[in-house]
Amino acid sequence: MMQMLVDRIKKDGVIKHGNVLKVDSFLNHQMDIELINEIGKEFKRLFADCEINKIVTVEASGIGIACITAQYFNVPVVFAKKSQSINIDGDVYSTQIESFTHKRTYDVIVSKKFLNPNDKVLIIDDFLANGCALVGLIELVTCAGASVEGIGIVIEKGSQAGGEVIREMGMRLESLAIVDSMNAATGEIFFRDADKKE
């Protein structure tokens, strides 16, 4: 658990209908760059023993976090794109992911030029809920013959299956904050291991 992040979620996170946690005032619409810098540092600390040569994320809200984090690893970022663009070569790895937030399915693609068997990848994303986006990203990376060395998530929704699914795949997953439950009536947010010291 990253205490600074937990405190910020408690202070500025808003619980919305449908088990949605809004953190758009500091993470995924307006972005507090100072906090995201600390998030990048924390990912570096957690994955310091990993040999990473690329960070992979998916547009849109993962990109800023991935770019700031990449500064601490001195590696490039590749972001998977949602839906076909005429600017992408036909030569792409593609998969479909279902968005919990948007209630729709996206085609997600990465140009084959930017993932290869030598890549040791750290996947970064802002949220982990049902895990569909993450499973899709893992699929893109492994299709390229690259290896997923680790997965760094800012906020995991502990009440949804994603975290368990990914950990059962044998992946090394580090979530900076795990929200176990929320009380929409009182606005309380309960975190896993919240009583433990860092």
Place this chain on the structure above:
Amino acid sequence: MMQMLVDRIKKDGVIKHGNVLKVDSFLNHQMDIELINEIGKEFKRLFADCEINKIVTVEASGIGIACITAQYFNVPVVFAKKSQSINIDGDVYSTQIESFTHKRTYDVIVSKKFLNPNDKVLIIDDFLANGCALVGLIELVTCAGASVEGIGIVIEKGSQAGGEVIREMGMRLESLAIVDSMNAATGEIFFRDADKKE
């Protein structure tokens, strides 16, 4: 002109059918974070005299550049979102922008919570072509009563009208590289003021 960027475009930019310049190996699919750091520094140098308290961009490829740049200004980033999301409050500023690259029209929105009359905004984006995205962003910012202090663009397509449109609006626009023309047959890319020393 930012010589390091011009050199990189000459080296790794690829001319595609339809006057499209692909820079996806370092700017908007795979991202060279070291280069983007230099881009952030250059924007800070160019707008050092401006009082900026927020950076505004539009998803997706502007986000990483905006976040890295924001570190030099010590300000938050707000990125406008494409199309309605159930996670966005009804209370949004919205406009429509037509994408030159994707040949389609998007609804672009910013939550009213994150733009207000006290904001002195630097708009950042990767490309300026026909200017539609930028005119849309300017509209969102001015609708909120905020002021556009400056606009920083990584690559301007000098053969398209956007730059002229924005400058004629009286906006302070700084483009780090202006591509005046491209020769698809030879792969040559011609830059404005390329012979001038920085």
